[in-house]
Structures are given as structure tokens and as C-alpha cells.
Amino acid sequence: MNEFDDNEIAMLLRLKRHEQPPPGYFENFLHEFHRRQRDELLRQPLWRICLERARDFVFRLNVSSLTSYPAAVAAVLICAAVISLKIYQGPETTVAVQSQPALSATANAEGQWTLSSPVATRVFSTQPLRNLSESAQTHSRGRGTPPRYVLDSVPVSYEATFKF
């Protein structure tokens, strides 16, 4: 009694192609697929649905390729603008920072301009900056605490500036 040879086994196995699912199975498969997809979609949280819709929208528009060139141009322009601002405004800003106290001092000094150094440009008015009671309130908060001596904002020894 001979064994099945390779050819007979191959023929037997090919007969398995005749095993078919129930009639109408393939016709209904697509409907079943859609139904399962809908069920799966309904089980997902709302944020994930929105995220997927947004991703689909972006993917459909191919936004990345559309925006790449304008984005690159915009980036170059912004870089150029920042660099040019640094170059042209760099020295001015340092001068402005240095002269800022002088400008503020002159503005406070009743519109009068002086030729003195920036430190002494302020024109002193006859009014004291603080009266004694205010100073006492400020510097002696509690009776238990030792007194603190704070130098006034304007040294007394400063001479008054010349007025024109």
C-alpha cells in the first residue's frame, strides 16, 4: 500500500478551496464591517473623535507641504528683522539706559534743563522730599525694634545746580 505522494497531498489540499462560507456571507461582509466600525466609533471618547477628524482634515489638505514654503520665508524674515534690530538699536539702547536717570530727572524738574552731570541734574525744590512724621513712620515701625538709620535719597552735601 503506497503512501500519499506529494502530488496527491497537493491535490487533496487544493480541494479545500471548495470549502465555502454560507451563501451571502461575502455580500454581507461589507455591511458587517461598516456596522462594526460605527460601533467602534461610538465607543470612543468625544475628544478622540474630534482629534481624528482634525487629523483627517489636515492630512486631506496636506497642510504641512502647503505651509512649508511660507513658513520658511516667514522664519527668514523674522530672523532678519530681529538681527537688524539688534544691529541698529544696540548702541542707542545702551545710551538710553545710561541717560535715563538724567531724562527722568529733568522731566521732574519743572521743565528746566541743566548742564550738570547726570547724577546732579536734578533741580532741588524747596519742598522737602519727606516730612519728619512720614520719616518717623517709615523708619520706626515698632517700639520694640531698634531704630534704623537710612541715608536719604539725596545727600545733603550735594550743592544745588546752577540754573539758567
Add this chain to the structure above:
Amino acid sequence: MDKPRSDEDQQLVARTQSGDPGAFDQLVVKYTPRLYGLVYNMTSNHEDTNDLLQDVFSKAYKAIRGFRGKSSFYTWVHSIAVNMTLNFLKKRGRRFQLSLDDVDASIQNDKEFLELTATSSPVREADLSELQRRLNEAMMKLSDEHRAVVTMFHIQGMPHAEISKILRVSEGTVRSRLFYANRQLQNYLDEFRKNPVA
């Protein structure tokens, strides 16, 4: 079974990727019978096959954005089906029941069937359902990997090169698995020859 035209598939894939779900429906309709045969002959269970096939197409639909066309859609979707089925079979283990589809009546006119019944006494003497049961039992005695190769080569009629692409193994591995599986099937079916109506 002839391999479908890949340029037609490429167009359908491109349309699906650009947001046309109807194009994917066409791919589903086109590949369902072929993938059904693949999964069914690996699981020998109709209900498992149906569930797996739904999952295969669902996974393919979700992943199709990332499909860059390095392989054909045919190879790609078959890879998904084989990998998912192998994973399923590992989880299922040996606890399963055969749930076989009916043999189509057209088998009576099949040239190979007529030849087999004329030459092979066990096939001639056994009725169709018995023959089917024996064949499926023999198939299920193979390991999952060997059964996958036998299914793709003998039942689906795929060439070795295509199977190697789908399984991502060398053609030599495919051939050696086939050789080993054929020897095993011979042993299992030898029992059928000795005792055809047991």
C-alpha cells in the same frame, strides 16, 4: 488564484489615503474571499475567521495612512492577516472546535477531485465530509507557522517568493517549512489510507 493587479490597488489605496472611504470598500470586497480562505484554512473555524477578518480590515483601514507602497497592497494586507491570525492562534492554543464550512457542490466537477477519486482508493471510498474532516484534522496537527505556509502555497497557490515577503523569511525557510509540513501530512494521512472509514 491569480494575483490582483497592483496598479489598480495603488489607485484605490491613494484614494483611500486622500479620504475616500468608498475606495477602501472596494478593496474590502476585492480581498475578502482571498483573505477568508487564508484565515479559515489556518483556524478551521468559521466564526473565528469572520471575527479575525473584520479585525484585519479594521486594522488595515487605520494603518493605511502609513502605507507607503514599498510592497504591494496585496502583500501588505496578507501580512496583516497572517500575523493577526498567528497571534490569535497562539492565544487560542489547543482549545478550539472545528467549525467547517460546507464543501461547495462544484467539487464534484473538479478535475483534481475526479482524478483523485479515480486513482486513490481512500478518497474514493470516503465520503466528502469524512475526507474534509480528515484533511482539516491533519492540517491542525501542523504547527501554526507550517500551516500558514501550506495554506498559502497549496491552497492559495502563492509562489514561494510571495510567501517569503508576507512572512518576512527567506525563500529557503519557506521551502524547508513546506517540505517538513508535507512529510508530516503524509504521516497523518497515511492513517487515512490504512483505515479510510474509521
